[in-house]
């Protein structure tokens with residue numbers, strides 16, 4: 001019993017830092033409606049800045065002073081990011097905002113690497129709180145108890161700020177009705193900046209406060225973001241008490257998980273989330289979100305048409321060139337091309353659900369990696385022939401997508417994005433922790449194709465057949481009634497429902513189809529590499545696909561394909577640079593702000609302008 | 620005459636505020652009936668409850684004797700109810716004719732078809748519907764560049780595709796020039812005559828209402844205060860109070 005209680009206290013202590021970070025994210029979302037994926041980066045900055053300051057400032061006062069200053073510093077950085085990156089894109093569609101914050105993650109990662117180096121840092125102990133106290137005979141670190149004592153004050157202070165002060169009244173007004181704030185004579189831009197700074201400061205404090213229990217490393221940003229999203233989703237977006245309850249729930253659960261089910265701590269968290277969401281789709285204390293109007297960037301999308309003579313010829317020539325290539329290029333080039341085609345199919349499947357369907361999925365890697373794992377597991381454990389295992393990949397991924405889609409499709413907008421992300425984390429944590437089945441981060445190796453495909457050239461043709469074939473099938477479906485119905489549900493769900501279209505059912509089917517195609521790409525992938533690791537399921541993998549679709553252009557399928565080719569090539573030399581993330585991050589941010597239509601989109605509008613111009617000249 | 624639509628004691632409350640407060644009425648087969656009232660009277664809320672966009676707080680809706688209260692819009696559409704919206708919601712990324720084809724694909728239950736080319740499907744049929752509303756010449760223009768009045772006519776064509784028994788039109792002429800309004804409502808009146816469709820519509824332009832509606836209902840603050848012929852409604856003291864008392868002289872400003 002005493003042990004039980006001590007465990008519970010540890011959970012509570014862990015909750016305080018998690019709550020700080022989550023409340024910041026929740027606050028920012030509540031007011032600005034931006035899901036700040038870079039929130040984990042502010043948490044990481046908090047940890048690094050905290051260590052630096054603690055080394056300078058001596059003693060107890062120095063320790064707590066350092067924590068206080070850290071929050072202020074991170075808040076200032078947050079304000080800067082908000083003004084430079086987010087201000088120009090508040091009216092843009094969610095995807096743009098999410099991608100921009102992802103750019104911020106990359107930039108901060110490399111800046112942190114430059115300043116603090118790649119080494120993990122141990123956090124300093126809190127002066128005067130080094131030992132343990134005994135509670136019912138069980139040792140509990142003193143610092144834990146101090147954290148537990150502080151948390152209610154933080155919750156109270158935030159609650160007081162939001163409900164009792166003038167600033168809080170404005171923030172709440174902005175949460176409910178953003179136009180109204182303007183009417184109250186408040187500069188909305190500065191209110192947003194202020195809230196963003198406060199939210200970032202909270203994340204910074206979270207990072208600094210956990211130092212004596214943990215430390216600082218460059219993976220903290222991604223490591224925390226999964227839990228933070230789970231907390232915010234369970235608690236209800238925009239709800240502070242919800243975030244608190246959920247943070248306590250998740251942290252306590254984690255502590256007990258480590259003791260009793262050490263193999264499934266991560267999985268457990270997502271299972272709890274799934275259960276909560278089945279019962280309350282908007283979280284414990286969240287309110288139903290009425291899907292708002294989505295912003296538009298650039299000209300409205302032009303109607304789609306199958307390619308004309310010229311386009312068909314070009315595609316035909318390109319395909320012929322791809323078929324003829326093995327005659328002229330070396331093996332290295334073929335392998336690069338295989339990677340390219342695999343990535344292009346993966347991106348095309350994401351484009352299908354995101355561009356045509358209007359559903360911003362943040363966990364698409366779950367289906368790519370899921371397909372790869374499905375095939376690899378059959379081969380590894382059951383010695384299944386490659387041909388059968390390969391076909392199993394899209395099948396399993398499609399089923400997985402139907403299952404996950406059942407939960408996610410019920411929600412829309414950012415809720416949908418968060419849920420897909422959380423579910424992909426669930427799949428990842430299973431691959432990572434279920435070592436008996438998946439061998440964890442040792443990965444599944446020796447997954448080679450059958451002998452007739454073991455040379456590079458046959459496998460290249462195999463990849464072309466299924467990869468390009470998959471892309472063409474997707475393209476065909478986009479032009480079929482199903483694709484039109486999917487687009488109708490995106491353009492105007494109300495109108496679609498009023499003409500007999502079951503929008504959610506169409507979307508669910510499309511989600512399954514996109515998963516199937518991603519799984520097909522994963523199937524090709526695993527046999528081309530001969531192995532699969534949990535990295536294929538990471539958030540980063542989902543984001544790669546998103547960025548590809550985004551860079552290429554959301555509005556055309558060709559965008560995703562071009563983007564994939566582009567990224568595969570530049571990644572090759574980009575990753576040789578020391579600070580490639582910084583560069584990529586800056587490019588992404590620049591594209592979001594300057595050329596939001598992406599590569600293909602921008603080219604197309606240039607082309608249209610040029611032609612329009614010519615026509616006028618002819619007249 | 621048979622009753623196509625019957626509404627009993629319909630209510631909608633928003634946090635205690637009764638936007639629609641116990642409305643009952645009926646629409647007869649082949650009738651062109653207007654629902655009028657000042658801004659915020661609850662007309663759109665009423666329409667949304669008739670077709671399932673909103674769940675009523677209380678009350679019932681019967682279509683041809685069948686209780687359809689609380690059903691989904693898509694199911695009510697399949698039962699033969701079409702509607703146009705106060706704020707148009709056509710598909711921006713499709714051409715004019717594709718918007719009509721989309722409705723036809725749904726009508727012919729082709730939504731899950733993945734093989735045929737959508738832009739070839741039911742094109743001839745769609746073209747005929749566009750001709751009914753004189754939009755055939757604009758068939759292949761992108762919907763996103765249409766003038767507002769043309770969008771309204773396109774919406775009408777879309778609403779006719781499944782040969783509805785009942786058509787609900789929320790401010791079909793809002794934002795149009797006066798002459799275009801009369802023309803559009805004349806078109807609707809002809810359709811009512813030819814196809815025996817029943818139409819319930821809301822409208823701000825009293826010229827349009829008195830020129831075309833067979834019967835008129837007046838809604839004020841969520842309650843029906845009159846239901847009858849043009850003459851009956853015109854001479855109803857309560858109605859005069861609402862309109863004349865408000866100084867609006869049967870000429871209401873546009874909805875925002």
Ligand SMILES: Nc1ncnc2c1ncn2[C@@H]1O[C@H](COP(=O)(O)OP(=O)(O)O)[C@@H](O)[C@H]1O
Nearest residue numbers: 633638656657658659660661662663664665874
């Ligand atoms: N979602 C809502 N929440 C609260 N009040 C609403 C909502 N929708 C409409 N109302 C209110 O209900 C009343 C009726 O609105 P509406 O049906 O749009 O009127 P009309 O179409 O006759 O102009 C108005 O007072 C409006 O403010």
Ligand SMILES: [Mg+2]
Nearest residue numbers: 662663705874
């Ligand atoms: Mg209205």
